[in-house]
Amino acid sequence: MERKKFIVQVGIAILLYMVISLILEKDMSVDTLVKELKDGLIFGLVYAVFLFVWKRYKKKDNSS
Helix, strand or coil: CHHHHHHHHHHHHHHHHHHHHHHHHCCCCHHHHHHHHHHHHHHHHHHHHHHHHHHHHHHHHHHC
16 A cells, blocks of 8 residues: 555656646647656656655654
């Protein structure tokens, strides 16, 4: 269950990043969509690493 929640959080972060970026960009060309998708995936990867480290630190802190 924890893994599904983690994947959903990262997926929603990618989706929100892309939607907000496209709204601010005000351009819907294929090049812009590909660029924003790539940026969204990079953002999602960084967010996933942050969540993973945060949960590991939180577990280690609770066990002390």
